[in-house]
Amino acid sequence: MADADEDRADALFHALSDRTRRDILRRVLAGEHSVSVLAAKYEMSFAAVQKHVAVLERAGLLIKRRSGREQLASGDVAAVQAVSDLLAEFEQVWRGRIARIDELIATEPSPED
Amino acid sequence: MADADEDRADALFHALSDRTRRDILRRVLAGEHSVSVLAAKYEMSFAAVQKHVAVLERAGLLIKRRSGREQLASGDVAAVQAVSDLLAEFEQVWRGRIARIDELIATEPSPED
DNA sequence: TTGACATACAACCGATTGGTTGTATGTTTG
DNA sequence: CAAACATACAACCAATCGGTTGTATGTCAA
Numbered sequence: 704m705a706d707a708d709e710d711r712a713d714a715l716f717h718a719l720s721d722r723t724r725r726d727i728l729r730r731v732l733a734g735e736h737s738v739s740v741l742a743a744k745y746e747m748s749f750a751a752v753q754k755h756v757a758v759l760e761r762a763g764l765l766i767k768r769r770s771g772r773e774q775l776a777s778g779d780v781a782a783v784q785a786v787s788d789l790l791a792e793f794e795q796v797w798r799g800r801i802a803r804i805d806e807l808i809a810t811e812p813s814p815e816d
Numbered sequence: 817m818a819d820a821d822e823d824r825a826d827a828l829f830h831a832l833s834d835r836t837r838r839d840i841l842r843r844v845l846a847g848e849h850s851v852s853v854l855a856a857k858y859e860m861s862f863a864a865v866q867k868h869v870a871v872l873e874r875a876g877l878l879i880k881r882r883s884g885r886e887q888l889a890s891g892d893v894a895a896v897q898a899v900s901d902l903l904a905e906f907e908q909v910w911r912g913r914i915a916r917i918d919e920l921i922a923t924e925p926s927p928e929d
Numbered sequence: 930t931t932g933a934c935a936t937a938c939a940a941c942c943g944a945t946t947g948g949t950t951g952t953a954t955g956t957t958t959g
Numbered sequence: 960c961a962a963a964c965a966t967a968c969a970a971c972c973a974a975t976c977g978g979t980t981g982t983a984t985g986t987c988a989a
Contacts, residue, residue: 850935850936851935851936851937852934852935852936862935862936863936863937863938866936866937866938867938870937884935885934885935885936886934886935886936887935887936887937
């Protein structure tokens, strides 16, 4: 269970760790784009862009829909929100730390007494 | 400018893309830990854990404070929030797409007229 | 002062990454 | 049908990654 969650987190953060992929994700979140149209935007081969799209797809950040000979890619905002949730968990851990510090201050009114 | 932002995003997402590093980050967000204490938690060498800590530090997710011969690591929640902000930007791009679709529906009352 | 401890860092290794080119397959169009 | 287009995927390559061991340096304690 938790292992699969970590696998998914690995995939999500790794997919987001490349600027070309983040740029592709922005475009497909804004609207559907074929792989060819996306590839035309970058100074790299079609195959390279196609691989980036595949990484985003495997992470679940993007879904593809076939339309004739084209493959239309669309960003999945739910996956982006899943990453936000992971980060919220980190922030929650930090809040726990602050809460413990506050509690300590309340319990021992002043260390120099 | 924007280039440095992308460098930082690369570093942040890359740092978060490894489960050991995410686990270390949770621990140091919850409270200060020396590198040795952290290293004892994982089935890998001290040097490996030290490198993970260094990756987190370079990304700004963690800061180190020297205390005698120990190096105490502490998570920086502001860096975590910076990642949240990056994701909020993605979600905003998606909202723009939905807004455009809504506008289109409002402008062309019904496609089958 | 001499060990033991805490850390840093270099050198190395196998696996993965991000890129390339080339080839194969399905789809549209003249 | 044939040619052009859109995609997929394999093979390859240099660079980076995540791990190892070994060595050096600074700090604490007997």
